[in-house]
Amino acid sequence: MGQPITVTVNGEKRSAEVEPRLLLVHFLREKLRLTGTHIGCDTTHCGACTVLVDGTPVKSCTMLAVQADGQQVTTVEGLMTGGALHPIQVAFKQEHGLQCGFCTPGMMLTSVALLTDNPDPSEDDIRWALSGNICRCTGYMNIVKAVKSAAVQMKAAAEMPAETAAARS
Amino acid sequence: MLPAPFEYHAPRTVDEALDLLDRFGDDAKVLAGGQSLIPLLKLRFASPGHLVDINKIKDLDFIEERDGTLRIGPLFRHKSAERSTLLASRYHVMADAAPMIADPIIRNRGTIAGSVAHADPSGDWGTVLLAMDANLVLRSKKGSRTVKARDFFNGPFSTALEPTEILSEIRIPAAKAMTGGSYLKLERKVGDFATVAVAIHLRMDDGKVGSAGIGLTAVGPQNIKAEKAEASLKEVRLDDAAIKQAAALAAEAADPKADYRGSVEYKRNVVRVFTERGLKRASERARGGG
Numbered sequence: 001m002g003q004p005i006t007v008t009v010n011g012e013k014r015s016a017e018v019e020p021r022l023l024l025v026h027f028l029r030e031k032l033r034l035t036g037t038h039i040g041c042d043t044t045h046c047g048a049c050t051v052l053v054d055g056t057p058v059k060s061c062t063m064l065a066v067q068a069d070g071q072q073v074t075t076v077e078g079l080m081t082g083g084a085l086h087p088i089q090v091a092f093k094q095e096h097g098l099q100c101g102f103c104t105p106g107m108m109l110t111s112v113a114l115l116t117d118n119p120d121p122s123e124d125d126i127r128w129a130l131s132g133n134i135c136r137c138t139g140y141m142n143i144v145k146a147v148k149s150a151a152v153q154m155k156a157a158a159e160m161p162a163e164t165a166a167a168r169s
Numbered sequence: 170m171l172p173a174p175f176e177y178h179a180p181r182t183v184d185e186a187l188d189l190l191d192r193f194g195d196d197a198k199v200l201a202g203g204q205s206l207i208p209l210l211k212l213r214f215a216s217p218g219h220l221v222d223i224n225k226i227k228d229l230d231f232i233e234e235r236d237g238t239l240r241i242g243p244l245f246r247h248k249s250a251e252r253s254t255l256l257a258s259r260y261h262v263m264a265d266a267a268p269m270i271a272d273p274i275i276r277n278r279g280t281i282a283g284s285v286a287h288a289d290p291s292g293d294w295g296t297v298l299l300a301m302d303a304n305l306v307l308r309s310k311k312g313s314r315t316v317k318a319r320d321f322f323n324g325p326f327s328t329a330l331e332p333t334e335i336l337s338e339i340r341i342p343a344a345k346a347m348t349g350g351s352y353l354k355l356e357r358k359v360g361d362f363a364t365v366a367v368a369i370h371l372r373m374d375d376g377k378v379g380s381a382g383i384g385l386t387a388v389g390p391q392n393i394k395a396e397k398a399e400a401s402l403k404e405v406r407l408d409d410a411a412i413k414q415a416a417a418l419a420a421e422a423a424d425p426k427a428d429y430r431g432s433v434e435y436k437r438n439v440v441r442v443f444t445e446r447g448l449k450r451a452s453e454r455a456r457g458g459g
Contacts, residue, residue: 003177019221020177021210042170044208045360047274057274062207066177067200067222110274131359132272 005069027065038078047133050106076105097146099137141167172210195332201283247276263351272360288448291362300368300382308337349454367443388423416444
């Protein structure tokens, strides 16, 4: 019944035997106890369960865990590096890009993929990219601001000479 | 929600996939992007005993123009269509439709061929293929056959595809000079299915219409090819009277049902308005504008 899979989750190889019908989101939440990935609608609408699979945003309630075998998955728990928040996390905090926080992991992961693809997105680009992620609190204004702000921060960090960056950290 | 139990197969070649389909027949389903199939499994509208995942098969994610034909592979995803410069420059109806499919995250995984094989009457790609007079290559262990898009759809979620077959390629006649298209879709919000959508694929020839393809989404038991409207345009000048007449014929071809998205009269009227607007837009694009 069980099918062996190995998925690299947040940089770490995780192996398990899973039932083929197990959804990726349940694998992450229940087998790996990574509960930062939320289940919202369970019907492929809301985007709360968005994770990155090989860098691409995917609704993890609409993909089987066995399909992720051999692939790289990034969840919200993987955004921090070396104890420091990812610029998108800092920006969501500073710009108040959340109220209840339920949609936030999905919002941030979709935003990270957008900024990798397009480091200098317009407001339209941001709204378009996030149109598969639903928020019922903020009215989106501060989410868009947060993504814009993260873009500026990430660009500045990328342009900073290496020794300055090292000296600051 | 959990799907009912099934056995999962991830073949590495098309031949292996066809063997599995041959062995399990209608107890097997092909899994491509999964953005319709997995929700159906979770809702237990479908509970096949075997899932044949084709995502691990190499070389199925392609689009190419060769020998007068645009060829699209089974794993060519909506997102790739949205980003394709080939489609943006020469196949406007497809370039218009791609970003209107569901939402960006779903487009990352969903495929054109999967959507067509799923045959939702509210699906967009079937309509587009009907307007473009596409051919569908259906391959089984026994060999291949080619079916015209107009002969492919048999009703809601029902197609000419046999359980042992895979939709192995979509073939569209390569766009000639002076071809333009458009896809207009009315949806209540991002990611919703169409209330109504109209696909136009138009080739102009010496100031007249060379050929016109018109497809209708979500206004009948399947995607509709508005053949009378298409025929009314053949070799005529695309003036206001011709556009009005074709739009009226397209509205007649629609067979909508009243639901919470709108009444029969409303949907029929949207078909008429979108056919008019779409023909105008397509003809501007055929002339190199818009």
